[in-house]
Amino acid sequence: MHPHEILMAALGQCLAAFTGEMHAGLAPLFAWAGGAGLGGDPGLRDRLLGVVLNRDVFGYIVRTFLILLPAGLGVYLMLPRGLPSKQPQYRRVGAALAAFSLVLICVWPVSEKISGGAPRTVLWLLSGWGGSAEFYLLGIVSLASAVLTITSRNPVYSALWFSLVLLANAGLYLIQHAEFLAAATAIVYAGAILVTFLFVLMLAQPQGAASYDRVSREPFLACLTGLLLAGVLLGTIHYSTSVEAIPNAAKQSVRPTAALARTQMTTARETSALVDYAQPHVANLGKSLFQEHFVSIEIVGVLLLAAVVGAMLIAGHTSESPR
């Protein structure tokens, strides 16, 4: 069997994975295409199809990785490796692959348990969670900037793309009414930490930097790790939202997942009697932090103090001690 046949088969199975649930009629077509690529072995085809369409945890995870595979490959192609001369073509192909993967995630079908029988996609699920035009815009900006952060050759541009990631995330927090978190992200990360990064980069003069500063060191392993992490996260989220039992109250809603989230939130509110949820957001957050999580806050404070003392110790010895 030639390599391109294997690739063909994998692509067919990959397509079958997500179209299979969305448009059940098309699945045999792709499966047939995949089967033809495998040399007409129906047993292998059925086994693969069984894995791909399986509804248990393993099936979910396998499908998640199949969907994320183009993204991983695309990011691998976009990472700066070796000479910059061939980079534009690679980058374009990689960007297309990553975008393809994003589209796959969006049109990924959700379980009938949630959609109520009708074929629905992740996009529908997101819109039920309050996904608006701003949400999609900020989400795409965040993802694209994240990819550009790790694929830029110039460290200054990397830092700037990262700041865009943080700002987009702050916007996402704002949409979810986590106003304090949004402001804190902008002030602490984008306003202070990244500016310090830029400060150091400016001193380091990256224009004349050595090649090892401008290429990715372990592109393959990095992509593999990222792929594994993203796959496990996405698979777990998808599995937990589609398989877990949904309360009766949620079933009657048009958008059951939103109703489910609401139910869980009210349960959380009832269990924590200390916090008065009639108050505005920031006051609420303060009470929650300093009443429910008081010990954690104190421990974090002591930890930060220790870090500051340690930094002073390291910084002080180089210049002061005459030794």
Next chain:
Amino acid sequence: MDAWQVWLEPLIKIAIVIGALQGAVAYLILVERKAAAYIQDRLGPNRVGPWGLLQPIADGAKFLLKEEIIPAGADKVLFLLAPVSILATATVAFATIPFGYFVPWPGARPIELTIAPGLDIGLLFVFAVGSLGVYGVVLGGWASNSKYSLLGGLRSSAQLVSYEIPLGLSVIGVMLLSGSMRMETIMTAQAQSGWWWIALQPLGFAVFMVSGCAESARLPFDLPECEQELVGGYHTEYTAMKFGMFALAEYQHLITVAFLSVILYFGGWHVWGLAPFTEGNQVGLIGAAVRVAVLAIKVLLMILLFMWIRWSWPRFRYDQLMTVAWKVMIPLGLLNLVVSAVAQEFLAPNDYMTRCVLAWLAVGGCVLYAALFSNVAAPEPKRPQASPQA
């Protein structure tokens, strides 16, 4: 929520704010030059129009018509991005500055005179956006491919990041007193109590003024662009409207700081005796106009104070600048925080007299300590030299 409320109303407000800001900045530059001339016993601009009143328009035309230069070896994208980003962040900070609201006719929905009314983190939003302004300075300095610009950018990033800490610390006392970060609530709290928070937070106000001055890089703290050492600092290489954008942003920072100090410490639109016009839930057009006028007059006075400061103090040395931030302003801010928090915990909520006495006692203590023991302004003692070869 109809389309009018979602789209048209904010757009009109944004247009008004941007237009008013640009006009205000143009004429503030004229005011600054006139004030400087008055302080230095000169005449100031008086050639273009009566009393030089058309000078800002001539300046604006000059900015637009001059040649745009991008220096060789500059990073073009970042070079162009820097002035845009600094002006954008300086403008966005105005989204939560409240001018109150008015009810156009009895029973109607009140129209807020704020772009983003009711943001619970109002004050933090201004700080968050303001903290992004440093990108423009840093990038402008780095992308210019010039040593002067780079040094200006380096100095500035250290200065702006350092002074953000005392700036944040100084306003916590106000938040504690008002019980909120919303600027509307802070003004209402001052109007209801009849006290301006400057009386209860003198230490906080002092720290706020100094840090605000440093954040907007006004003269005692204009290390990022000091002409004698760095030619023009981070915007040495910028010409025409790109430099104009840096200048606009600088003055918008000044206006923001003036607005914040008026709202946080000087009662916003509250003036004793004008309460019948400005208080209450059903504020009509007249009431709203009085509010805006009072706020604008107070802000103008504040800006004049800043200009006065500019021509009254010489510039700090760089090590003094950092010493002031880390060894003076942050401890003072912490002291203010502790005093305010203790007062808030143990005093009755409306016991403003005791708070006032406590706060001014703290100020007196600080002044006494500075007079007796402090040596932060003294020159650095000479470090022991490397052992000379005997």
